[in-house]
Amino acid sequence: MIDQNAYAETARNAVNRVLDAERSVIEEAGGLIFAALRAGGVLQAFGTGHSRSVALELVGRAGGLVAANQLGIRDVAYYGDASPRDILDPKIEREPGLALRIWELADIRPEDVFVIISNSGGNASIVEMARLARTRGHRVIAITSRAHTAELSVDERLADLADVVIDNGAPYGDAALPLPDGGAICPVSNLTGVLIAQLLVAEVAGRFLAAGQAPPVFRSANTPGGDAYNDRLLEGYGSRVRLGDA
Template sequence: MSVESVNASGFAREGLDVLNRITESARGKVRRAAELMAHCVNTGGVIHAFGTGHSQALVLELAGRAGGLVPTNRLSIADLVLYGGADPSVLDDPLLEREPGVAEQIYGLASPRPEDLFVIISNSGVNNVIVEMALHAKDRGHRILAITSLSHTHAVPASHPSGRRLADIADVVLDNAAPRGDALLDMPGGGSVCALSTLTGVMLVQMAVAETASLMITAGVRPPVYVSANVPGGFEGNLHLEERYKGRIRRPAS
């Protein structure tokens, strides 16, 4: 890639090209993801979304936002402090997400039910806490939807003791098409700039939500969807919908 391509127009052009490709190539997998999500909601389940680092942006995109499904729950390493009583200083450890047992604690604090679905998001798909969460949820009978980069995950060693990656465990995998290392634009002399996974991940999440709504509507079921709290009646209406899932979904301050 030439130096002339390392600019705003270059990223827009390359990023849109990837988006156009995945909106076509991912349709079948998005449909399968939506089938998992619709089944979960229709059977009274909750969709638990988990990710670390910048993948938390996609957790927020799925769980608890206007236009999104109500029975969604955000899981985070911060839950150890928010709900588990751990000292806030534990979050200062940059290697915390590599520690064994962390995912099991986060899972336990959420108290999932068997009908609940787990959406686990990781660009690399090899981080210890990510793989541990997938394995723990799978062992307890949950279906797993993964959003990851297959290019990245197959280009790096598996770091979990099992030797497995998130993509190896999930029932359905949505490939965000991000390159190894995530950055899209190659710079002259080496290195690259401008991460892609959030852009493509948001597209995949919203495609899956749209397809889920379509499946439910076709089946004669009105999807429980959030209205913006900043329109008249939105806040009150959302509280009414949330009552169905009282004690099962959490809305921590962001």
């Protein structure tokens, strides 16, 4: 019998580890994002698998940064010529060359900053996206599990290519509660990943306020005037910020 409280305690400990151990790193990452946005850049968020939900947390939501765009595997079907069937295979994230296809379908500018999320940090598309960004002069922020990535037998990891690495505190394999047969249940990475994403937003907003500027964040579309307010903030970004599928 597994006690539900065991995961609650594990989750609480993981959150506390992020708050205690990663605070200064999150501040550093927030500074990179703030500098990029003030220079007219966009935050480009990328994750595959379940890490997509952390990328989505940064894009197109009430209280979130306006200048944020989600890159995703679905882009090769949404904006490219791939069939939707082509992207249904969960192993597609390991396909060499996929990140470049996604990159070429986006309007990425020199001022943009990248936040790339991957618990393992070793899948081909994740590493390739980080390498593309790094070699083309963009700053790269990684949200990953140091415990998992340290166990990978690969030539290059997301953490190796990032300017700033934020540890999500997840264990090797992500799932935190062991089962008698050697398996495990109850992942941690998305829980702490969402927390990290919102701590980054708070850090960036605080820096805008300290600079005497109103933070460029969305208002809820379900409040009076929300749509009109958001549309004004989006003017000038065009296809750089794609919200239709967010």
